[in-house]
Amino acid sequence: MSDAAGxxxxxAATAPAQxxxxxxxxxxxxxxxxxxxxxxxxxLAPAVALVVWQASSAFGALGDDVMPSPLAVLxxxxxxxxxGALFVHGAVSGARALAGLLVGGLLGIGFGLANGLSRTSEExxxxxxxxxRNVPHLALIPLVILWFGIGESAKLFLVxxxxxxxxxxxxxxxxxxxxxxxxxxxxxxxLDNKALFREVIFPAALPSIFVGLxxxxxxxxxxxxxxxxxxxxxxxxxxxxxxxxxxxxxxxxLAILIYALLGKLADVVTRALERRxxxxxxxxxxxxx
Amino acid sequence: xxxxxFAGQAAVPRQPSLGAGMALRxxxxxxxxxxxxxxxxxxxxAGEFVVIVGRSGCGKTTLLRLIAGLDxxxxxxxxxxxxxxxxxxxxxxxxxxxxxxxxxAANVRIGFGPARNSAEAQARARAALGEVGIGERADDWxxxxxxxxxxxxxxxxxxxxxxxxxxxxxxxxxxxxxxxIEMQNLLESVWLKERFTAILVTHDVAEAVRxxxxxxxxxxxEIAQIIPVDxxxxxxxxxxxxxxxxxxxxxxLLGATAAS
Numbered sequence: 001m002s003d004a005a006g007x008x009x010x011x012a013a014t015a016p017a018q019x020x021x022x023x024x025x026x027x028x029x030x031x032x033x034x035x036x037x038x039x040x041x042x043x044l045a046p047a048v049a050l051v052v053w054q055a056s057s058a059f060g061a062l063g064d065d066v067m068p069s070p071l072a073v074l075x076x077x078x079x080x081x082x083x084g085a086l087f088v089h090g091a092v093s094g095a096r097a098l099a100g101l102l103v104g105g106l107l108g109i110g111f112g113l114a115n116g117l118s119r120t121s122e123e124x125x126x127x128x129x130x131x132x133r134n135v136p137h138l139a140l141i142p143l144v145i146l147w148f149g150i151g152e153s154a155k156l157f158l159v160x161x162x163x164x165x166x167x168x169x170x171x172x173x174x175x176x177x178x179x180x181x182x183x184x185x186x187x188x189x190x191l192d193n194k195a196l197f198r199e200v201i202f203p204a205a206l207p208s209i210f211v212g213l214x215x216x217x218x219x220x221x222x223x224x225x226x227x228x229x230x231x232x233x234x235x236x237x238x239x240x241x242x243x244x245x246x247x248x249x250x251x252x253x254l255a256i257l258i259y260a261l262l263g264k265l266a267d268v269v270t271r272a273l274e275r276r277x278x279x280x281x282x283x284x285x286x287x288x289x
Numbered sequence: 290x291x292x293x294x295f296a297g298q299a300a301v302p303r304q305p306s307l308g309a310g311m312a313l314r315x316x317x318x319x320x321x322x323x324x325x326x327x328x329x330x331x332x333x334x335a336g337e338f339v340v341i342v343g344r345s346g347c348g349k350t351t352l353l354r355l356i357a358g359l360d361x362x363x364x365x366x367x368x369x370x371x372x373x374x375x376x377x378x379x380x381x382x383x384x385x386x387x388x389x390x391x392x393x394a395a396n397v398r399i400g401f402g403p404a405r406n407s408a409e410a411q412a413r414a415r416a417a418l419g420e421v422g423i424g425e426r427a428d429d430w431x432x433x434x435x436x437x438x439x440x441x442x443x444x445x446x447x448x449x450x451x452x453x454x455x456x457x458x459x460x461x462x463x464x465x466x467x468x469x470i471e472m473q474n475l476l477e478s479v480w481l482k483e484r485f486t487a488i489l490v491t492h493d494v495a496e497a498v499r500x501x502x503x504x505x506x507x508x509x510x511e512i513a514q515i516i517p518v519d520x521x522x523x524x525x526x527x528x529x530x531x532x533x534x535x536x537x538x539x540x541x542l543l544g545a546t547a548a549s
Contacts, residue, residue: 002508185386188359189446190397199399203390280390282432 068250076250093235097224100159108164112171137161138226150231162223166215174208210274217266225259308336308486309377309453315365318351326510338487340501348510349490350458356411357456381460385439387431393442394427400446417445426487430470437468457489474501494538498531
């Protein structure tokens with residue numbers, strides 16, 4: 001659907017790297033203390049930007065009609081939190097994102113696995129899917145509004161369609177690139193197809209599936225923002241558009257920041273999941289102190 | 290890692306395993322127009338240690354793959370204890386082929402067959418790891434093991450089901466010289482204990498003399514010579530009789546090049 005759907009070179013993630021025996025305990029929790037120690041450097045630039053922004057607003061360099069001050073945005077956040085509106089709209093957006101991700105992601109993994117495992121299935125559906133992939137899914141919005149109106153199904157459809165492709169392509173790639181030597185080993189040791197899938201193919205494809213998931217998250221928020229901005233009666237995007245009508249610039253900026261926050265949250269969750277499920281992987285062991 | 294470790298005994302007693310006898314009759318294998326193996330006749334006794342030696346491209350790995358049932362022969366017949374099935378053969382590959390996402394113990398359990406998740410499989414996997422001297426690495430990921438330890442884990446995986454035939458495809462080829470000698474000692478002690486039929490493919494002449502009851506020399510896809518090695522075990526490299534057989538083999542292998 002977009003460039004982001006491309007296969008990120010998952011080499012680092014899938015190559016069976018074989019570092020010499022390292023004195024690492026693979027089950028050891030990750031460097032929490034290390035992360036804290038390094039954190040201040042990472043937060044330096046945003047902090048400076050925030051200070052400059054607040055100062056510009058305070059000294060009148062930045063007009064209230066262009067950009068509200070950080071404090072004003074914060075106040076808007078507190079106000080909307082207290083009124084409950086923020087929670088309601090946030091929950092609606094989050095639910096839409098999750099539902100779309102679930103539907104599109106499961107379909108993507110399903111098709112990816114099926115087409116990776118079965119030649120017939122691949123011949124049947126792969127070229128069709130690749131053709132559809134080249135249609136920018138956001139270009140379908142007028143059509144989707146005509147089909148589904150502006151209800152929930154329209155958003156679900158768009159998000160699901162958007163996240164399907166990165167997950168599909170990367171899952172397919174993951175299954176296709178399973179080490180044939182491991183497959184042969186599995187067969188000689190009498191693994192039946194089910195066991196071969198569970199013990200060899202799926203774990204081997206998992207790093208690629210995660211690459212697809214990370215791409216899909218980007219597509220997911222992007223799609224949701226566009227869909228909610230154009231046609232919605234609830235959600236963060238709706239909140240922003242409504243605020244624009246009343247020139248509540250602080251709420252508009254707040255909405256943008258919340259989208260960023262939700263995106264970051266999704267990324268953090270995925271990373272944690274990845275670290276947990278791929279903890280066998282040398283790349284993730286190397287991240288340990 | 291030392292020889293003493295080999296004696297380190299398994300917590301669970303292993304049933305005595307009887308090797309299977311094998312009869313190869315007129316085995317042949319072609320890849321396209323190239324005939325890789327022709328007319329191989331060989332009888333292998335139950336519990337025998339047969340080493341297949343030859344230069345690169347002589348067909349030795351192909352022969353082993355036929356024996357292990359990894360490839361099908363184009364002609365001829367292979368019977369293991371009178372049966373055509375090759376299920377009782379376990380293979381140890383040149384590469385360790387451990388699953389990187391499974392702990393060492395879980396990798397060994399793969400060799401146990403359908404009941405690989407049972408409590409018995411757990412116990413047997415740990416016992417097998419103890420037998421090959423890396424019992425303490427059971428819960429590690431394969432990626433943190435050294436090359437020799439990885440091959441030990443692969444050996445434990447092959448042994449855990451008490452195989453009747455163990456096919457070894459140059460499993461020590463990628464190891465450094467010292468680790469290789471350790472592994473040869475380990476292979477021998479395990480074989481003496483379990484008494485399976487062992488078929489080892491190697492290009493290392495000393496390794497062949499060190500381990501084989503008989504050495505089968507392959508040349509251009511045919512059996513050129515079969516050399517019995519009647520030396521007491523464990524065999525010592527410095528031994529004159531050892532050196533003599535090594536010389537015969539080397540001479541034959543090098544002579545084959547000179548001739549071609």
